[in-house]
Amino acid sequence: MLAACGGEQEELQGWMDQQRREVKPNVAPLSPPKRFDPQPYEQARAIDPFSNQKLAVALKQEQRQPNSLLAGEMNRRKQPLEAYPLDSMSMVGSVARRGSQSALLKVDNLLYQVKVGDYLGQNYGKITKITETEIGLREVVQDAAGEWIERPSTLQLQEKTR
Template sequence: MQALVPPKKFLPQSYDGLDGVEPFSIQKLSVASKQEAAQPNSALAAEMNRRREPLEAYPLDSMHMVGSMARQGVRHAILKVDSLLYYVKPGDYLGQNFGKVLKISEAEVVLREIVQDPSGEWVEKTSTLTLQEAVR
Protein backbone atom coordinates (compact mmCIF):
# COMPACT_ATOMS: atom_id res chain seq x y z
CA MET A 1 0.00 0.00 0.00
CA GLN A 2 1.24 3.48 -0.95
CA ALA A 3 1.34 6.36 1.53
CA LEU A 4 -0.89 9.34 0.85
CA VAL A 5 0.77 12.46 -0.49
CA PRO A 6 0.42 15.33 1.99
CA PRO A 7 -1.76 18.22 0.71
CA LYS A 8 -0.12 21.30 -0.78
CA LYS A 9 0.14 24.31 1.46
CA PHE A 10 -2.57 26.91 0.73
CA LEU A 11 -1.23 30.39 -0.03
CA PRO A 12 -4.02 33.02 0.06
CA GLN A 13 -4.03 35.66 -2.70
CA SER A 14 -5.50 39.14 -2.41
CA TYR A 15 -8.38 40.04 -4.75
CA ASP A 16 -7.65 43.14 -6.83
CA GLY A 17 -10.93 43.26 -8.82
CA LEU A 18 -12.81 45.47 -6.37
CA ASP A 19 -11.87 48.61 -8.30
CA GLY A 20 -13.22 47.26 -11.61
CA VAL A 21 -16.71 47.60 -13.06
CA GLU A 22 -19.29 45.21 -11.64
CA PRO A 23 -20.21 42.76 -14.45
CA PHE A 24 -23.99 43.31 -14.15
CA SER A 25 -23.99 47.02 -13.44
CA ILE A 26 -26.21 49.44 -15.34
CA GLN A 27 -23.05 51.32 -16.35
CA LYS A 28 -21.61 48.28 -18.12
CA LEU A 29 -24.91 47.43 -19.81
CA SER A 30 -25.39 50.98 -21.07
CA VAL A 31 -21.85 51.02 -22.50
CA ALA A 32 -22.53 47.71 -24.28
CA SER A 33 -25.82 48.97 -25.75
CA LYS A 34 -24.13 52.18 -26.98
CA GLN A 35 -21.40 50.11 -28.65
CA GLU A 36 -24.07 47.93 -30.27
CA ALA A 37 -25.96 51.02 -31.46
CA ALA A 38 -22.79 52.33 -33.07
CA GLN A 39 -22.74 49.36 -35.46
CA PRO A 40 -24.23 50.51 -38.80
CA ASN A 41 -26.21 47.31 -39.46
CA SER A 42 -27.52 46.97 -35.93
CA ALA A 43 -31.28 46.75 -35.37
CA LEU A 44 -30.71 48.92 -32.35
CA ALA A 45 -28.85 51.73 -34.17
CA ALA A 46 -31.90 53.43 -35.67
CA GLU A 47 -33.87 53.05 -32.44
CA MET A 48 -31.23 54.72 -30.27
CA ASN A 49 -31.04 57.80 -32.52
CA ARG A 50 -34.73 58.71 -32.70
CA ARG A 51 -36.88 60.81 -30.41
CA ARG A 52 -38.77 58.82 -27.75
CA GLU A 53 -42.57 58.80 -27.70
CA PRO A 54 -44.64 59.18 -24.47
CA LEU A 55 -45.85 55.57 -24.31
CA GLU A 56 -42.26 54.28 -24.33
CA ALA A 57 -42.02 55.29 -20.67
CA TYR A 58 -44.41 52.49 -19.67
CA PRO A 59 -43.85 48.73 -19.68
CA LEU A 60 -46.01 46.82 -22.15
CA ASP A 61 -47.72 44.82 -19.41
CA SER A 62 -49.12 48.03 -17.88
CA MET A 63 -51.04 48.80 -21.10
CA HIS A 64 -54.50 47.51 -21.93
CA MET A 65 -56.22 47.68 -25.29
CA VAL A 66 -59.78 48.83 -24.61
CA GLY A 67 -60.97 49.50 -28.16
CA SER A 68 -60.21 50.44 -31.72
CA MET A 69 -61.57 52.82 -34.32
CA ALA A 70 -60.92 53.88 -37.89
CA ARG A 71 -59.93 57.49 -38.47
CA GLN A 72 -59.57 58.69 -42.09
CA GLY A 73 -59.18 55.10 -43.25
CA VAL A 74 -56.43 54.29 -40.71
CA ARG A 75 -57.18 51.94 -37.82
CA HIS A 76 -56.26 53.30 -34.38
CA ALA A 77 -56.12 51.36 -31.11
CA ILE A 78 -57.30 52.85 -27.85
CA LEU A 79 -54.91 51.96 -25.03
CA LYS A 80 -55.48 52.54 -21.33
CA VAL A 81 -52.37 53.35 -19.26
CA ASP A 82 -52.59 54.63 -15.68
CA SER A 83 -56.30 55.50 -16.09
CA LEU A 84 -55.55 57.63 -19.18
CA LEU A 85 -56.57 56.78 -22.75
CA TYR A 86 -54.14 57.00 -25.67
CA TYR A 87 -54.74 56.58 -29.40
CA VAL A 88 -52.01 54.75 -31.32
CA LYS A 89 -51.67 54.00 -35.03
CA PRO A 90 -49.29 51.83 -37.06
CA GLY A 91 -45.79 53.27 -36.88
CA ASP A 92 -46.15 54.60 -33.32
CA TYR A 93 -43.84 53.34 -30.57
CA LEU A 94 -44.81 51.96 -27.17
CA GLY A 95 -43.33 49.90 -24.35
CA GLN A 96 -39.79 49.89 -23.03
CA ASN A 97 -38.29 47.52 -25.64
CA PHE A 98 -38.43 49.80 -28.71
CA GLY A 99 -41.90 48.46 -29.58
CA LYS A 100 -43.14 49.68 -32.97
CA VAL A 101 -46.81 49.16 -33.86
CA LEU A 102 -46.99 47.09 -37.05
CA LYS A 103 -50.69 46.32 -37.38
CA ILE A 104 -53.94 47.08 -35.59
CA SER A 105 -57.09 45.01 -35.91
CA GLU A 106 -60.38 45.23 -34.04
CA ALA A 107 -59.11 42.86 -31.37
CA GLU A 108 -55.32 43.28 -31.15
CA VAL A 109 -52.25 45.44 -31.65
CA VAL A 110 -49.23 43.68 -33.18
CA LEU A 111 -45.85 45.23 -32.51
CA ARG A 112 -42.19 44.51 -33.12
CA GLU A 113 -39.85 44.78 -30.13
CA ILE A 114 -36.07 44.67 -29.98
CA VAL A 115 -34.79 42.67 -27.01
CA GLN A 116 -31.55 41.04 -25.94
CA ASP A 117 -31.39 37.26 -26.22
CA PRO A 118 -29.46 35.18 -23.64
CA SER A 119 -26.24 35.51 -25.66
CA GLY A 120 -26.45 39.33 -25.56
CA GLU A 121 -27.45 39.82 -29.21
CA TRP A 122 -30.27 42.26 -30.02
CA VAL A 123 -33.10 40.45 -31.83
CA GLU A 124 -36.56 41.38 -33.05
CA LYS A 125 -39.59 39.71 -31.51
CA THR A 126 -43.30 40.09 -32.18
CA SER A 127 -45.65 40.93 -29.31
CA THR A 128 -49.38 41.57 -29.16
CA LEU A 129 -51.79 43.52 -27.00
CA THR A 130 -55.25 41.99 -27.12
CA LEU A 131 -58.59 43.65 -26.48
CA GLN A 132 -59.48 43.61 -22.79
CA GLU A 133 -63.05 43.47 -21.60
CA ALA A 134 -64.06 45.73 -18.69
CA VAL A 135 -60.61 46.94 -17.62
CA ARG A 136 -60.96 49.16 -14.55
Protein backbone atom coordinates in the same frame (compact mmCIF):
# COMPACT_ATOMS: atom_id res chain seq x y z
CA MET B 1 -61.12 22.74 45.92
CA LEU B 2 -57.55 23.80 46.37
CA ALA B 3 -57.07 21.30 49.17
CA ALA B 4 -58.17 18.46 46.87
CA CYS B 5 -55.20 19.06 44.50
CA GLY B 6 -52.66 19.15 47.30
CA GLY B 7 -52.40 15.35 47.71
CA GLU B 8 -51.73 14.73 44.02
CA GLN B 9 -48.90 17.24 44.12
CA GLU B 10 -46.79 15.05 46.39
CA GLU B 11 -47.40 11.97 44.24
CA LEU B 12 -46.44 13.91 41.12
CA GLN B 13 -43.29 15.27 42.77
CA GLY B 14 -42.30 11.74 43.79
CA TRP B 15 -42.71 10.44 40.23
CA MET B 16 -40.62 13.35 38.85
CA ASP B 17 -37.81 12.61 41.35
CA GLN B 18 -37.85 8.92 40.41
CA GLN B 19 -37.62 9.74 36.68
CA ARG B 20 -34.67 12.05 37.29
CA ARG B 21 -32.80 9.24 39.08
CA GLU B 22 -33.58 6.54 36.50
CA VAL B 23 -33.22 8.34 33.17
CA LYS B 24 -29.69 9.20 32.13
CA PRO B 25 -29.47 11.67 29.25
CA ASN B 26 -27.28 10.62 26.34
CA VAL B 27 -25.87 13.72 24.66
CA ALA B 28 -23.23 13.27 21.98
CA PRO B 29 -20.26 15.56 22.45
CA LEU B 30 -19.98 18.49 20.09
CA SER B 31 -17.34 18.36 17.43
CA PRO B 32 -14.78 21.14 17.60
CA PRO B 33 -15.44 24.04 15.20
CA LYS B 34 -13.66 24.03 11.85
CA ARG B 35 -10.83 26.45 11.39
CA PHE B 36 -11.89 29.57 9.45
CA ASP B 37 -9.34 30.95 7.03
CA PRO B 38 -10.47 34.38 5.82
CA GLN B 39 -9.86 35.11 2.13
CA PRO B 40 -9.29 38.61 0.85
CA TYR B 41 -12.01 39.96 -1.47
CA GLU B 42 -10.17 40.61 -4.71
CA GLN B 43 -13.12 41.73 -6.85
CA ALA B 44 -13.48 45.11 -5.14
CA ARG B 45 -10.93 46.56 -7.56
CA ALA B 46 -12.52 44.91 -10.63
CA ILE B 47 -14.93 46.68 -12.98
CA ASP B 48 -18.55 46.55 -11.86
CA PRO B 49 -20.50 44.75 -14.63
CA PHE B 50 -23.56 46.92 -13.91
CA SER B 51 -21.83 50.30 -13.87
CA ASN B 52 -23.39 53.07 -15.94
CA GLN B 53 -20.04 53.72 -17.59
CA LYS B 54 -19.73 50.14 -18.86
CA LEU B 55 -23.33 50.13 -20.11
CA ALA B 56 -22.80 53.45 -21.90
CA VAL B 57 -19.73 52.04 -23.66
CA ALA B 58 -21.71 48.96 -24.74
CA LEU B 59 -24.55 51.12 -26.09
CA LYS B 60 -22.13 53.33 -28.04
CA GLN B 61 -20.56 50.21 -29.51
CA GLU B 62 -24.01 48.99 -30.56
CA GLN B 63 -24.72 52.34 -32.23
CA ARG B 64 -21.53 52.12 -34.31
CA GLN B 65 -22.56 48.79 -35.80
CA PRO B 66 -24.40 49.51 -39.07
CA ASN B 67 -26.41 46.27 -38.98
CA SER B 68 -27.56 46.65 -35.42
CA LEU B 69 -31.30 46.84 -34.86
CA LEU B 70 -30.69 48.98 -31.82
CA ALA B 71 -28.73 51.68 -33.69
CA GLY B 72 -31.84 52.98 -35.44
CA GLU B 73 -33.83 52.92 -32.24
CA MET B 74 -31.25 54.90 -30.30
CA ASN B 75 -31.16 57.77 -32.82
CA ARG B 76 -34.86 58.61 -32.72
CA ARG B 77 -36.88 60.63 -30.22
CA LYS B 78 -38.73 58.55 -27.61
CA GLN B 79 -42.52 58.65 -27.55
CA PRO B 80 -44.49 59.04 -24.28
CA LEU B 81 -45.84 55.45 -24.18
CA GLU B 82 -42.31 54.03 -24.26
CA ALA B 83 -41.96 54.95 -20.59
CA TYR B 84 -44.47 52.23 -19.59
CA PRO B 85 -44.04 48.43 -19.71
CA LEU B 86 -46.45 46.57 -22.00
CA ASP B 87 -48.05 44.69 -19.10
CA SER B 88 -49.27 47.99 -17.63
CA MET B 89 -51.19 48.81 -20.83
CA SER B 90 -54.53 47.48 -21.92
CA MET B 91 -56.29 47.82 -25.25
CA VAL B 92 -59.84 49.01 -24.60
CA GLY B 93 -61.08 49.67 -28.13
CA SER B 94 -60.41 50.59 -31.72
CA VAL B 95 -61.48 53.40 -34.04
CA ALA B 96 -61.54 53.44 -37.84
CA ARG B 97 -61.38 56.90 -39.46
CA ARG B 98 -60.90 57.61 -43.16
CA GLY B 99 -59.70 54.10 -43.83
CA SER B 100 -57.04 54.05 -41.11
CA GLN B 101 -57.33 51.98 -37.95
CA SER B 102 -56.42 53.40 -34.54
CA ALA B 103 -56.43 51.69 -31.16
CA LEU B 104 -57.37 53.02 -27.74
CA LEU B 105 -54.95 52.15 -24.94
CA LYS B 106 -55.55 52.63 -21.23
CA VAL B 107 -52.40 53.42 -19.24
CA ASP B 108 -52.51 54.69 -15.64
CA ASN B 109 -56.23 55.51 -15.98
CA LEU B 110 -55.51 57.71 -19.02
CA LEU B 111 -56.72 56.94 -22.54
CA TYR B 112 -54.30 57.15 -25.50
CA GLN B 113 -55.00 56.81 -29.21
CA VAL B 114 -52.25 55.04 -31.17
CA LYS B 115 -51.76 54.19 -34.84
CA VAL B 116 -49.49 51.95 -36.92
CA GLY B 117 -45.92 53.21 -36.69
CA ASP B 118 -46.22 54.53 -33.11
CA TYR B 119 -43.89 53.18 -30.43
CA LEU B 120 -44.88 51.78 -27.04
CA GLY B 121 -43.38 49.67 -24.28
CA GLN B 122 -39.86 49.61 -22.91
CA ASN B 123 -38.43 47.24 -25.54
CA TYR B 124 -38.58 49.61 -28.52
CA GLY B 125 -42.00 48.23 -29.50
CA LYS B 126 -43.26 49.53 -32.84
CA ILE B 127 -46.90 49.01 -33.80
CA THR B 128 -47.06 47.01 -37.04
CA LYS B 129 -50.80 46.33 -37.30
CA ILE B 130 -54.06 47.19 -35.59
CA THR B 131 -57.24 45.14 -35.81
CA GLU B 132 -60.51 45.42 -33.94
CA THR B 133 -59.29 43.00 -31.27
CA GLU B 134 -55.49 43.36 -31.05
CA ILE B 135 -52.39 45.44 -31.62
CA GLY B 136 -49.40 43.75 -33.29
CA LEU B 137 -45.93 44.96 -32.26
CA ARG B 138 -42.33 44.39 -33.21
CA GLU B 139 -39.99 44.62 -30.19
CA VAL B 140 -36.19 44.73 -30.17
CA VAL B 141 -34.75 42.62 -27.33
CA GLN B 142 -31.47 40.92 -26.48
CA ASP B 143 -31.26 37.15 -26.83
CA ALA B 144 -29.21 34.86 -24.59
CA ALA B 145 -26.05 35.52 -26.65
CA GLY B 146 -26.41 39.29 -26.23
CA GLU B 147 -27.47 39.91 -29.85
CA TRP B 148 -30.35 42.27 -30.57
CA ILE B 149 -33.25 40.49 -32.28
CA GLU B 150 -36.81 41.35 -33.31
CA ARG B 151 -39.62 39.70 -31.39
CA PRO B 152 -43.31 39.87 -32.31
CA SER B 153 -45.75 40.73 -29.54
CA THR B 154 -49.44 41.55 -29.23
CA LEU B 155 -51.80 43.47 -26.99
CA GLN B 156 -55.26 41.90 -26.89
CA LEU B 157 -58.53 43.78 -26.45
CA GLN B 158 -59.51 43.69 -22.78
CA GLU B 159 -63.22 43.25 -22.28
CA LYS B 160 -64.62 44.72 -19.10
CA THR B 161 -65.57 42.08 -16.51
CA ARG B 162 -68.27 42.73 -13.98
